[in-house]
Amino acid sequence: MSATLENNFPQIGNIQNLLSTFLAKTSYSQLVVLCDENTHQYCLPLIKNILPENTLIAKIPAGEVSKNIETCQLVWEQMLQKNCDRNACVLNLGGGVVGDLGGFVAAVYKRGIDFVQIPTSLLAQVDASVGGKTGIDFQGAKNILGSFAQPQKVLIDVAFLQTLPLRHLYNAWFEMLKHALIADAAYWQELTNQRPEDIADWTSLIEQSIAIKYEVVRLDPLEKSWRKILNFGHTVGHAVESWALQQQMDILHGEAVGIGMIAELYLSHKLLHFSEEKMWTCAKQIKKYLPKIILQPQSFTEILHWSMYDKKNAQGEIMAALITDIGKAQPQCVVCAVDFEAALVFYNKVIQYE
Ligand SMILES: NC(=O)c1ccc[n+]([C@@H]2O[C@H](COP(=O)([O-])OP(=O)(O)OC[C@H]3O[C@@H](n4cnc5c(N)ncnc54)[C@H](O)[C@@H]3O)[C@@H](O)[C@H]2O)c1
Ligand SMILES: [Zn+2]
Known part of the structure; x- marks a missing residue:
């Protein structure tokens, strides 16, 4: 059965x-x-x-x-x-x-x-x-x-x-970008060359995203370790999502993950030596799909506070899945509060960049 x-x-x-x-x-x-x-x-x-x-x-x-x-x-x-x-x-x-x-x-x-x-x-x-x-x-x-x-x-x-309403296509788009960033550089190129509203046939993109998730899950079905790479963008993303919902802001999970991925590109650079140049190009590519949400510096501590509740955390430390290159991820990295806040500053810089 x-x-x-x-x-x-x-x-x-x-x-x-x-x-x-x-x-x-x-x-x-x-x-x-x-x-x-x-x-x-x-x-x-x-x-x-x-x-x-x-x-x-x-x-x-x-x-x-x-x-x-x-x-x-x-x-x-x-x-x-x-x-x-x-x-x-x-x-x-x-x-x-x-x-x-x-x-x-x-x-x-x-x-x-x-x-x-x-x-x-x-x-x-x-x-x-x-x-x-x-x-x-x-x-x-x-x-x-x-x-x-x-x-x-x-x-x-x-x-x-x-x-399906366009906003919900975008909601998923951020998870697809995540699949590409953690596992497949060619898929990242393919996705970032287009916009959800222009896609006539979704079949191949859906297949590629599923193939990535399926393989990660097959290797670690109960999320002991490797499956956590699917959390890229989600440590900051979940914290932003919880904070925003408490503020009664209208934000979808995928949008919060988009914000989270930009912040975690910074953490990837800071903690795992992901190239600074790629950090900027990837961040700008994600930004073009996001609404312009600027996080007020006064909210940083509250967002940090929400990240402490995240179920990914072990023994009070903030944990994040980060990348070392486009298509290469590491499941469990410890993030300190100072770097977490610096990542939010980086996000604000990217989102305001003309
Ligand atoms: N199990 C997992 O691994 C996993 C992973 C990611 C997200 N989730 C969960 O998935 C949920 C979010 O999924 P979602 O974004 O699909 O939310 P949802 O199920 O609420 O669907 C979004 C909206 O789209 C509408 N809708 C769905 N299909 C439609 C269609 N074909 N035409 C018109 N309208 C349609 C729904 O009625 C709803 O209003 C969350 O609860 C999240 O926790 C689970
Ligand atoms: Zn998600």
Whole structure:
């Protein structure tokens, strides 16, 4: 029953073909499609005609606000009412919220049933659907409850992206830039030569990002060490994100990671001798995709404070994944408070540079 990552690389193609091929090979007692308001409207129509008539459609409100235990309970209730047994399968049709929550719902229902990820946001296609992390937020803290659970399949169709708002394409773009910076210099060149709004066919870029994440996760599925390279940009990024949310600033995770990557290019230069010239060129390339958010120096201490809560930290030290060159990363570097603040100063300099 339980799936593994090995030999289970996400499939990209026409969702009708991919899903019907998968369903033809399986004999589930019940299918449950989990979607949110938007994917119910825009994505469900693309698969509805191949679903059995008695499929349970569970719809949740869109966005991170839904990623909690109350929403799980509502879904479990519907599954019990429908008499879902251990041979049922949950199809998660949505972005990272639906995927993370639906994976968790399936992972604990009757001690674990099958689930399939059908990611519909670019972020879920290149990042959230790969790697087997499932979970929900709890008491205001992100992803506090969860488990590692691998889907039976990850089925991707770029057609879903046609209805995704541009800001959400950008949100994922920063994670794709991160994939390139930690693992693939040629991919970095390819990405930074274009803009998300001009991309006609996402297939090859998605494949390249997934290949990078998949390989990192395959080497270290439980994030003991190497997988932490995926946190590049996230030590400063998470701190900025938490601080900004507390300020009620409207910021997406990817945008915070974009800020974080610029700051961590500086840390890479300072701590791992990443070339100064490349630090500047890479920082300016990231900047061209970012909104102009200037961090007031008074906020630096607060942002630093948020970084102390980061789950990556060991024994009170701030830890970051950094790069030694474009495409080469190191998973765990200790960062002192002075360098952390200097990295924020560098970010401000870059973002204000004309
Ligand atoms: N499991 C992991 O490894 C992992 C990795 C990264 C992020 N995440 C999680 O993923 C979540 C963020 O993912 P997200 O950015 O996809 O958020 P999301 O699921 O909230 O989707 C973003 C928005 O896009 C809408 N949407 C999705 N697909 C659409 C489509 N095809 N057309 C129109 N609208 C569409 C959604 O309804 C939502 O409003 C966070 O909760 C984060 O913690 C998990
Ligand atoms: Zn991220």
